[in-house]
Amino acid sequence: MQLSSTPIKGSIFRPSKRPRLLLEEEDDNNDDEDEESDLHVEPHDSTYNPESVVTEDSQSVLDPESNYMDNKYIVFESCLIDLFGSCPVCKTKCAIQKRQMGTFIAFTQLCDKCNYLRQWQSQPIVGSTPVGNLMLSAATDFTGGSFIQLQRVFKAMNLQTIQYSAFRNHARNFLEPAIIHKWNLEQQNIFTQLKKEGAVALAGDMRADTPGHSAKFGSYTLMDNETNKIVDLQLIQSNEVGGSYHMEKEGLKRCLDKLDANGLAVDYIVTDRHPQIQKYLRERGITQFYDVWHFEKGLSKKLEKLSKRKECEVLKRWLKSIKNHVYWSATSSVSGPEKVAKLTSLLNHIQNIHVHNNPLFPKCEHPDVLSRDRKKWFQPGSQALYKVEKVLNNKRVVKDVAKLSHHYQTSSLEAFHSVILRFTPKNVVFPFIGMLCRLYLAAMHQNENCQREQAITTTGQAVYKFVFPKTKRGECTAKPVKTEPTYGPHGPCAR
Structure with a gap:
């Protein structure tokens, strides 16, 4: 038996010409085309089906969707050699x-005795590109995978795969244009739906590819608070705007310009307390609310630092209650002054005084309970009370409390930043177009899975799981378990 990777003289199997980087072959032997077309042998096998031989004419009518849905298997080369090693006619x-x-x-089988000829290939070819090679690149890119890590897995199994240069060529020529086209179509559909609902309430925030002020890329995202869908996403490079500090303002500006160009009105936007964002939205005449978590995080850091002092040890017992009070003050109020009145009432409450002089919040809403532990209260005129009052009555704190969001927050947007990490890890360097396309993939993944329902058992009961968030410092939280996310067939991989 002859096993060769070079063409056999007289073989009619010849693929169409292709770019050099699209396919990696074991041979570079290019026999004369006229010599290969001289031999034309009729198959002698009665079961021979002419339609099973893929020619250039049949390649042009392949159905991409059927190829995508077709099952794939791992086949050992020795098994294929056993299959084609003997002639099915004369053995x-x-x-x-x-x-x-x-x-x-692909195998071309030729019997020297009876001139039986058979051709077989493991996957269809579209143009000059094997479908499996392109689908491997697409599956890796569309699911946020790393080709380098995938290549290591294949190498460990001695499983044949394409080279990195072929993967990048697929990405440039096919995948990235498809991603951008798919995102533009989905974004226009979102704009059409939102315009029917009138002015929209948005949440906005920026994510940098590295921490600190050394970031190269920054992506600003606007999310619809009603549906948790990504409305727009802009990628900014730091050298465009003179430094990473200015990327957030530029990202927001581009997002709002995109919304204006598509006739979308903004009711209000929930953001963090970035000074440049405050000024820009004020100049643009857009109502801004602050995310409660960002405000509470900054306030809690000051109070925790204060509680470590000896004279302020009583504050440790109030830290959790103060955090809860900040959220309650924001979500239970309908106006800015009412939020300020409820938060500043805390200074009376920690002294065991529950009637206040402010008409917007004259009395605490909790029931009157006689405390058995008098040591937990702050004493009037004490050093601890003075320092806590200095923090809570700070001019900026009071000003920002009035603008806390009473309804929607940016928590869903922060969760989307975790989705971005799945597609663009911070320890991997991407080119601009590669980063942009992976951000679009993360946005489409978010929009496809943002309204997943909670998982239920076979008896119809809702499923929960216990988690231990880092922010809770060891405390347990019950979290609802949602159904599994999808990566298609509604995503770009289906196209």
């Missing part, structure tokens, strides 16, 4: 031509 050992291009392999 004589045959000469075999093997041709391999990444995940693609």
Whole structure:
């Protein structure tokens, strides 16, 4: 039996011409085309089906969707050689031509005795590209995977795959244009739906590719608070705006300009307390609310630092209650002055005084309970009370409390930043277009899965799980378990 990776003289198997980087072959032998077309042998096998031989004419009518849905398997080369090693007509050992291009392999079987000829290939070819090679690149890119890590897995199994240069060529020529086109279509559909509902309430925040002020890329995201869908996403490079500090303002500006260009009105936007964002939205005449978590986080850091002092040890017992009070003050109020009145009433409450002089909040809403532990109260005129009052009555704190969001927050947007990490890890360097496309993939993944329902058991009961968030410092939280996320067929991989 002859096993060769070079063409056999007289073989009619010849793929169409292709770009050099699209396919990696084991041979570079280019026999004369006229010489290969001289031999034309009719198959002698009664079961031979002419439609099973893929020619250039049949390649042009392949159905991409059927190829995508077709099952794929791992096949050992020795098993294929056993299959094509003998002639099915006269049982004589045959000469075999093997041709391999990444995940693609093809065999041409020729019997020297009876001139039986058979051709077989492991996957369809579209143009000059094996479908399996392209689908491997697409599956890796569309799910946020790393080709380098995938290549290591394949190498460990001795599983044949394409080279990185072929993967990048697929990305440039096919995948990235498809991602951008798909995102533009979905974004226009979102704009059309939102315009029917009138002015929209948004949440906005920026994510940098590295911490601190050394970031190269920054992505600003606007999310619809009603549906948790990503409305727009802009990628900014730091050298465009003179430094990473200015990326957030530029990102918001581009997002709002995109919304204006598509006729979308903004009711209000929930953001963090970035000074440049405050000024820009004020100049643009857009109502801004602050995310409660960002405000509470900054306030809690000051109070925790204060509680470590000896004279302020009593504050440790109030830290959790103060955090809860900040959220309650924001969500239970309908106006800015009422939020300020409820938060500043805390200074009376920690002294065991529950009637206040402010008409907007004249009395605490909790029931009157006689405390048995008098040591937990702050004493009037004490050093601890003076320092806590200095923090809570700070001019900026009072000003920002009035603008805390009473309804929607940016928690869903922060969760989307975790989704971005799945597609663009911070320890991997991406080119601009590669980063942009992966951000679009993360946005489409978010929009496809943002309204997943909670998982239920076979008896119809809702499923929960216990988690231990880092922010809770060891405390347990019951979290609802949602159904599994999807990566298609509604995503770009289906196209």
